[in-house]
Amino acid sequence: MSVTDDLVLGLTHVIDLPGLTEAAGAKLEAADIAALVEEAARFTGEKMAPGWQQADRHGARYANGTVTCPPHYTQLMRDWIDSGWQGIAAPTEHGGQGLPHALWIAVTELASAADMAFFLGPVLTAGAIDLLAGHATPDQAARWLPRLVSGEWTGTMCLTEPQAGSDLSALRCRAEPLGEGRYALHGQKIYITWGEHDLTENILHLVLARLPGAPEGSKGISLFAAPRILPQGGRNALRCGGIEHKMGIHASPTCIMLFDGAEAELVGEPGRGLNAMFAMMNAARLAVGVQGVGQGARALALAEAYAAQRSQNGRNIDHHPDVARMLAEMRATTLAGRLLALEAAAALDRHHLLGEEAGATRLALLTPIVKAWCTDRGVETASLGIQVHGGMGFVEDSGAAQVMRDARIAPIYEGTNGIQAIDLLVRKLARDGGAAMRALLAEVAATDPRLAHATARLAAVTDLLLGLQGRDPDAAQSLAAAYLDACGWLLGGWMLARAASASPDRAALADFYLARLLPRAEARCMEIEQGAALPTASRH
Numbered sequence: 001m002s003v004t005d006d007l008v009l010g011l012t013h014v015i016d017l018p019g020l021t022e023a024a025g026a027k028l029e030a031a032d033i034a035a036l037v038e039e040a041a042r043f044t045g046e047k048m049a050p051g052w053q054q055a056d057r058h059g060a061r062y063a064n065g066t067v068t069c070p071p072h073y074t075q076l077m078r079d080w081i082d083s084g085w086q087g088i089a090a091p092t093e094h095g096g097q098g099l100p101h102a103l104w105i106a107v108t109e110l111a112s113a114a115d116m117a118f119f120l121g122p123v124l125t126a127g128a129i130d131l132l133a134g135h136a137t138p139d140q141a142a143r144w145l146p147r148l149v150s151g152e153w154t155g156t157m158c159l160t161e162p163q164a165g166s167d168l169s170a171l172r173c174r175a176e177p178l179g180e181g182r183y184a185l186h187g188q189k190i191y192i193t194w195g196e197h198d199l200t201e202n203i204l205h206l207v208l209a210r211l212p213g214a215p216e217g218s219k220g221i222s223l224f225a226a227p228r229i230l231p232q233g234g235r236n237a238l239r240c241g242g243i244e245h246k247m248g249i250h251a252s253p254t255c256i257m258l259f260d261g262a263e264a265e266l267v268g269e270p271g272r273g274l275n276a277m278f279a280m281m282n283a284a285r286l287a288v289g290v291q292g293v294g295q296g297a298r299a300l301a302l303a304e305a306y307a308a309q310r311s312q313n314g315r316n317i318d319h320h321p322d323v324a325r326m327l328a329e330m331r332a333t334t335l336a337g338r339l340l341a342l343e344a345a346a347a348l349d350r351h352h353l354l355g356e357e358a359g360a361t362r363l364a365l366l367t368p369i370v371k372a373w374c375t376d377r378g379v380e381t382a383s384l385g386i387q388v389h390g391g392m393g394f395v396e397d398s399g400a401a402q403v404m405r406d407a408r409i410a411p412i413y414e415g416t417n418g419i420q421a422i423d424l425l426v427r428k429l430a431r432d433g434g435a436a437m438r439a440l441l442a443e444v445a446a447t448d449p450r451l452a453h454a455t456a457r458l459a460a461v462t463d464l465l466l467g468l469q470g471r472d473p474d475a476a477q478s479l480a481a482a483y484l485d486a487c488g489w490l491l492g493g494w495m496l497a498r499a500a501s502a503s504p505d506r507a508a509l510a511d512f513y514l515a516r517l518l519p520r521a522e523a524r525c526m527e528i529e530q531g532a533a534l535p536t537a538s539r540h
Contacts, residue, residue, distance in 0.1 A: 001505065001506075002041075003041070003109070003110070003113070003297055003338075004037055004038055004041045006335055006338055006339075007037050007106045007109070007110075007338065007342075008030075008033065008034045008037050008038075009499065009502060009503055009506075010338060010339045010342045010499070011033050011037065011102060011103070011106060011342060012030040012033055012034070013502035013503065014339055014342065014343075014495070014498050014499055014502055015102060015342050015343055015345075015346035017033060017100060017102055017103075017346070017349075018030050018033070020100070020346060020349055020350060020353065020354070021100060021353070023353075023354055024353035024354055028099075028100070033103070036099075036103060037103075037106050037110075040085065040106065040107045040110050040111075041110055043079075043083055043085065044107075044110040044111050044113070044114035045110075045114065047076060047079045047080075047083075048076065048111060048114035048115040048118060048119070049113075049114040049115065051070070051072045051073075051076070051115065052114065052115040052116075052117075052118075052399075052402075053399055053402060054070065054072065055070040055072070055073065055115060055117055055118065055250075055251035056117065056248075056250045056251055056402050056406075057250075058070040058071070058250075058251065059250035059251055060197070060243055060250065060251055060252060060253035060254075061243075062240065062242055062243040062253075065239050065240060065241075066196075066198070066240075067196040067197050067198065067240055067243060067253045067255065068197075068198050069197050069198060069199055069251065069253065070251050073118060073199055073251070074198075074199060076115075076118060077121075077151075077199040077200065080122065080151055081150060081151040081152060084097070085107055085111075085122075085151075086122055086125060086126070086148075086149060086150065086151035087129075087149040087150065087151070088103055088104050088107060089101050089103060089104040089126075090126075090129050090133070090145075090149040091133050091145070091149075094129075094133070094141065094142075094145035094146050094149050095145070095146045095149040095150055096129075096149045100345070100349040100353065101345045101348045101349050101352070102342055102345035102346055102348075102349055104126065104345075105286070105287075105290055105341055105342060105344075105345040106342070108123065108287055108290045108291075108294070109290050109293050109294045109297065109338060109341070110294070111294075112290060112291045112293075112294030112295070113294035113295065113297045113298040113301075114298075115251075116249060116252075116291055116294065116295065116406050117249040117250065117251035117252040117406070118251060118252070120193050120194060120249065120252045121154050121193075121194040121197070121199070121252075122151065122154075123284065123287045123291075124154065124155055124156055124157055124193055124194060124284070125148055125151065125153070125154045125155040126283065126287070127155070127157060127279075127280040127281075127283040127284045127287070128148055128155025128156070128157070128204060128206055128280060129145060129148050129149060129155070130279050130280060130283045131206060131267075131276060131277065131279045131280040131283075132144060132145055132148070132225075132267070133145065134276070134279050135223070135267055135268040135276040135279065136225075136267055136268075140225070140265065140267065143231075144204055144225065147202065147204075148204065151200075152200060152201065152202075153200055153201070153202045153203065153204055154194055154197070154199070154200050154203050154204075155203070155204045155205075155206060156192055156193065156194060156195050156203060156204070156205045156206065156257075157192075157193070157206055157277070157280055157281070157284065158189040158192055158195070158205050158206060158207040158208065158257060159171075159189070159208050159277065160189060160190050160191045160192075161173060161187065161188060161189060161190060162188065162190055166415065166416065166419055168208065168218060168221065168274060169216070169217045169218040169221075171187075171208060171209075171210070171221065172187060172210070173185065173186065173187025173188070173189065173207065173208065173209040173210065173259065174186050174187060174209055174210050174211075174212070175209040175210065175211050175222065175224055175264065175266075176212065176261075177211075177212070178263070181265060181266070182263055182264070182265065183209075183211075183224055183263070183264045183265070183266060184237075184261040184262065184263060184264070185207055185209055185224060185226055185238070185259040185261070185262045185263075185264050186259055186260065186261060187209065187259050188241070188256065188257070188258055188259070189207065189256075189257045189259070190256050190257075191244070191254055191413070192205075192254070192255045192256070192257045193252060193253075193254055193255075193413075194252065194253060194255075195240060195253065195254075195255030195256075195257045196228075196239075196240035196243075196253060196255050196257070197253055201229065202227055202228050202229045203227070203228040204225055204226075204227050204228075205225070205226045205227070205228070205238065205257070205262075206223060206224070206225055206267070206277070206280065207223070207224045207225070207226055207259065207264065208221050208222070208223060208224075208273050208274065208277060209221070209222060209224055209264075209273075210222065211270055211271075214270075214271060215271075218274050219271055220271060221271070221273040221274045222266060222268075222269075222270050222271055222272070222273040223266070223267045223268055223272075223273030223274075223276045223277055224264035224265060224266055224267060224273075225264060225265050225267050226238060226259070226262045226263065226264035226265075230263060236262045236263055237259070237260045237261045237262045237263065238257060238258065238259045238260065238262035239257075239258050239260070240253075240255045240256065240257060240258070241255075241256040241257070241258045242255070242256045243255050243256070244256075246409075247405050247408060247409070248402070248404075248405030248406040248407070248408055248409055249405075249406050249409055281414065281415070282367055284414045285367055285368070285370075285371040285414045285415060285420070286341070286344055286345070286348075286367055286370055286371065288371055288375060288410050288413065288414045289337070289341055289344075289367075289370035289371040289372075289373075289374040289375060289410075290341045290370075290374070291375070291378070291407075291410050292337065292374040292375035292376070292377060292378030292379070292407065292410045292411075293334060293337040293338050293341055293374050293377075293378065294378075295378040295379075295381070295382055295403050295406060295407035295410070296330065296333065296334040296337065296377060296378045296381035296382070296407075297334055297338075298399075298403050299330065299378075299381050299382040299384070299385030299400065299403045299404075299407075300327070300330045300331060300334055300381065300385065302385055302389070302398065302399050302400050302403065303326075303327060303330060303384070303385040303388040303389065303400070304318070304327060306388065306389050306392070306398070306400075307323055307327060307388055317388075323388055326384045326387060326388055327388065328509070328512050328516075329381075329384060329512075329516070329517065330381045330384050330385065330388075331509055332492075332496065332509050332510075332512055332513040332516075332517060333377045333380070333381060333492065333513075333517065334377070334381060335495075335496060335499065335506075335509060336377075336491075336492030336493070336495050336496050336513065337370075337373070337374040337377055337378070337492065339495035339496070339498070339499060340366070340369070340370055340373075340374065340488075340491055340492060340495050341370050341374060343366065343491075343495060344362075344363055344366040344367060344370050347359045347360075347362035347363040347366060348363045350362075351363060361432075361436050362436070362440070364428055364436075365424075365428050365436050365437060365440065366491075368420035368421065368423045368424040368428065368484065369420075369424065369484055369487050369488050369491065371414065371415070371417070371420050372411065372417035372420040372421060372481075372484050372485075372488070373484065373485065373487070373488025373489075373491075373492070374488075375407075375410035375411045375417065376411055376417060376485070376488075377488075378407045378410055379404070379407050379408055379410070379411060381407075382400070382403045382404040382407045382408075383404060385400045385403060385404075386400045386401065386404055388400075417481065417484075418480075418481055420484065421477075421480035421481040421483065421484040422477050422480050424480065424483070424484050424487070425465060425469060425476060425477065425480040425483060425484075426469065426473075426477070426480075429462065429465070429466060430466065430469060433466065434462050434463065434466050437462055438459065438462070441455050441458060441459050441462075444490060444491065444494045447494055447497050447498060447501075448493075448494075448497035448501075448514070450493075450497070450514045450518070451490070451493055451494060451497060451514070451518070453522070454489075454490050454493070454518055454519075454521045454522050454525075455490060457486075457521070457522050457525040458486055458487065458490055458521065458525060460525070461483065461486070461525045461528045461529060462483075464528065464529065464532055465479060465480075465483055465528065465532075468532055472536075475532065475536070478531070479527075479528045479531050479532060482524045482527045482528050482531070483524070483528055485520075485521075485524050486520075486521045486522075486524035486525050486528070487521075489517065489518060489520045489521035489524065490518070490521040492513065492517070493510075493513055493514050493517070493518045493521070496509060496510040496513045496514070497510055497514070
């Protein structure tokens, strides 16, 4: 089965997008969904994938304040704009197609697998669209959103500063009022993905900064929008001070951005900037999880092709038992992550299209799991892909090494996976005493009898960690990563059991996962139980 087949199965049967859209009053037929996914696969396969290694070797380049991208990206960006994919899930009133977010997630996986470095620009732009659709004034939305939705402009997320990484309350960038609703931004931001480039006429920077007299901490942060090119046509007082030289995603310019009195507008309410930015951050976290799936899919495709033609001891190596085992693990974890990401997107669509509050609750619970578990699996799958290639995997020409280098950023950016685990425990579980997780676990246990034991174990450690969080937060949080990992392995099994129920040709892969990989969830539960019993001095 191809990635396209898996995505169509996931969309049409596992999450039942036709039924969801019918309930919303605008049914998408299974044939239409399949046609859309197939066209996205064609576009990404023909336009994006051929140049991914060339782009990596050329990289983004900086000189005299100017950032240039690999030469073929110029035409690729034109093709991307002409394709209309940027606006697939964007509001129709601003030029988008208004389709379910689950379809954008399918496009995200295909594009991330084809050329992750290029697609980071459109991913950030999609997050900017989500943020502005919810928080911009009607006038701002009318001026900015059509250009972002079309892809003519790109958007950035300017949060991190040298002294303020994950702790955004420590940021110092300031906004001075200029009158008439305008502000001047002063400060430095780092790690700004696609902060400067030569592919579109304009870039809209969404920047967190402090107003004069704002209180310390996160409550004093406001959100501002600053374009690279001002409406009257002049260059704004912002510039790139350099790009980072990175382990991977070489063609994606990761910029140091300097704001030297850059003209900007306030987005949303003063002091509520972080709340607004979380709309973009949550969209980005889900997308980063899908990037992990995409890199796993790319690693798998390379490994399968190599193993099918590499002969050792009289037979192709994909028939050697241990290589077959590695390929099966790569297939199973990648499909599990793919379907889990679609399940999270379906929760978002149930909330947006049907107004279901339960959808928002399920999305909040699944987002840190998708972001962390899928990106960790992406790195592991990339590593297995190198192992399948043997020595050729360690040689750049095969492409397997590039997948590993590119995949490694995903567990780090948009909130490290350790932060995702703490978010799951401290915010998502604790806010309702674990009720949403228990409801999800009951749903999982009812799907397949083979999931029942692991589900019961996870339910028990959920209660254990909630109790420990109340008594000794540091101890509980030291076990949060193990807990998130256990959740991921169990939910991955749940998704594969559902896929096998929907399509018997996925049964063998589900059987492999439930027998060989699901025990990792129980191992993590055992780790939590024994870790919680350790003396304080031995926990770290």
